[in-house]
Amino acid sequence: MARILVTGGAGYIGSHTRYFLEKSGHSVVVVDDLSRGFKQAVPDGALHQVDTRDTAKLTSLMRQERIEAVIHFAAYISVGESTQRPELYFSNNVCGSLSLFEAMLEAQVKCLVFSSTAAAYGIPAKVPILEDEPYAPINPYGESKVMVEKILEWLDRYREFRSIRLRYFNACGAEPQSGLGERHDPETHLIPLMLRAIQTGKPVTLFGDDYPTPDGTCIRDYIHVSDLAQAHIVAIEHLLGGGKSDVFNVGTGAGQSVKQVLAAVEKVTGKKVPHTIGPRREGDPPSLVADSRKLQNVLGWRPERANLEQIVADAWAFAQNVTA
Ligand code: UFG
Numbered sequence: 629m630a631r632i633l634v635t636g637g638a639g640y641i642g643s644h645t646r647y648f649l650e651k652s653g654h655s656v657v658v659v660d661d662l663s664r665g666f667k668q669a670v671p672d673g674a675l676h677q678v679d680t681r682d683t684a685k686l687t688s689l690m691r692q693e694r695i696e697a698v699i700h701f702a703a704y705i706s707v708g709e710s711t712q713r714p715e716l717y718f719s720n721n722v723c724g725s726l727s728l729f730e731a732m733l734e735a736q737v738k739c740l741v742f743s744s745t746a747a748a749y750g751i752p753a754k755v756p757i758l759e760d761e762p763y764a765p766i767n768p769y770g771e772s773k774v775m776v777e778k779i780l781e782w783l784d785r786y787r788e789f790r791s792i793r794l795r796y797f798n799a800c801g802a803e804p805q806s807g808l809g810e811r812h813d814p815e816t817h818l819i820p821l822m823l824r825a826i827q828t829g830k831p832v833t834l835f836g837d838d839y840p841t842p843d844g845t846c847i848r849d850y851i852h853v854s855d856l857a858q859a860h861i862v863a864i865e866h867l868l869g870g871g872k873s874d875v876f877n878v879g880t881g882a883g884q885s886v887k888q889v890l891a892a893v894e895k896v897t898g899k900k901v902p903h904t905i906g907p908r909r910e911g912d913p914p915s916l917v918a919d920s921r922k923l924q925n926v927l928g929w930r931p932e933r934a935n936l937e938q939i940v941a942d943a944w945a946f947a948q949n950v951t952a
Pocket residue numbers: 705707745746747769797798799816817818819821832833834835836846847848886909912916
């Protein structure tokens with residue numbers, strides 16, 4: 629069992645991964661600057677409020693806590709915001725990551741799992757997407773993740789710094805036992821926005837129904853956050869066991885359209901989702917579906933909660949508690 633530093637552990641995916649790491653017997657130290665995360669998502673005593681750009685603080689924390697490996701979530705994630713303030717994304721996501729890697733090298737910690745994204749592929753030529761699809765980000769958020777992926781490739785080559793890059797598709801749902809769930813401020817993701825539309829009566833806008841897809845709405849690969857968290861656990865254990873650096877997609881391999889998500893939300897909640905159809909959102913590819921067989925074959929990971937209605941039910945249970 630290892631001592632693992634989780635950056636961004638007060639965020640949505642980071643907090644779920646912290647929960648499952650502890651369940652697997654690892655001990656976890658969380659770093660989060662709380663600029664986007666929630667203090668309540670971290671158990672008392674585990675949180676260190678540190679900006680990842682503070683290399684000296686990270687170095688001494690890793691030494692003091694005898695950290696053996698790092699899972700790095702801390703980043704800004706909004707595509708829209710990244711087009712308005714690219715400098716913010718490069719500073720936090722790229723400079724913050726580089727600072728963390730420098731601190732790790734200084735503290736002799738050389739295993740890292742990195743949160744990357746399907747946004748690294750931009751508008752892919754082939755769907756389902758394989759990991760060897762070239763980097764082609766179309767927004768500063770995706771570019772910031774690609775830059776960090778490239779830094780990690782060089783660190784692996786010249787500094788014996790081993791890393792697993794996980795390219796997430798659409799994280800959603802919540803772990804029912806954990807009390808954790810999806811909370812972004814502002815919220816931009818489809819499922820929480822549909823649930824909120826039910827709760828508030830304020831319609832959600834479906835961004836475009838004229839895509840070249842069977843029902844005209846965009847297709848995405850919705851992956852349960854608990855399955856995504858488990859992917860981090862197999863990845864970090866692979867590295868701790870001496871495994872080599874690699875990159876993996878994390879998705880279910882099944883695509884769902886925006887209208888299919890709407891139907892699932894209505895079925896699970898038993899309520900109509902107030903909605904309107906609006907224009908396309910800039911930069912939305914028509915279809916993003918993962919080929920995640922590599923992760924299944926190499927690390928033995930399996931998505932266990934790929935059922936969309938299950939995902940929505942877990943998200944709905946959390947959403948009802950948050951507003952209660
Ligand atoms: N959508 C709507 N209305 C909304 C919000 C979303 O119709 O109010 C649609 C989007 O157009 C898209 C789908 O719902 O087709 C999913 O949108 P999300 O915003 O929930 O998620 P994205 O697919 O845009 O984003 C995800 C990750 C990003 C990552 C991106 C890669 O959350 O971090 O995939 O393209 F960058």
